[in-house]
Amino acid sequence: MSQRSYSDEFKIEVVQSSDSRNCSVVDYCSYNGISESTLKRWLHKFETEGVEGLRESKTWNRYSQELKLQAVKDYESGKYSLSEVVYHYNISSSTVLRKWSRKMY
Numbered sequence: 001m002s003q004r005s006y007s008d009e010f011k012i013e014v015v016q017s018s019d020s021r022n023c024s025v026v027d028y029c030s031y032n033g034i035s036e037s038t039l040k041r042w043l044h045k046f047e048t049e050g051v052e053g054l055r056e057s058k059t060w061n062r063y064s065q066e067l068k069l070q071a072v073k074d075y076e077s078g079k080y081s082l083s084e085v086v087y088h089y090n091i092s093s094s095t096v097l098r099k100w101s102r103k104m105y
Contacts, residue, residue: 012054015054018043042054048090061092068104070089071089071100074089082098
């Protein structure tokens with residue numbers, strides 16, 4: 001499953017206008033051609049990192065082996081959702097965590 005790429009400007013506009021929307025989250029996401037989980041992820045990144053959190057990364061993030069192990073353990077425990085673990089450990093995407101999980105099992 002490939003991930004669609006959105007411009008930085010589009011992401012910023014969607015996040016900044018989400019508070020003033022005149023419709024449901026479902027309708028807002030549908031109108032903008034994004035999923036609810038995408039909007040939630042963008043909002044989280046904006047809240048924690050500001051506008052820079054929405055910009056396309058040009059470099060690879062490095063994570064310690066300890067962080068990877070703990071994140072996979074938390075995810076595999078079933079106590080936390082994929083999104084919760086990604087947010088908690090500030091992992092760049094759920095795809096990264098899924099890849100770590102597959103490699104460890």
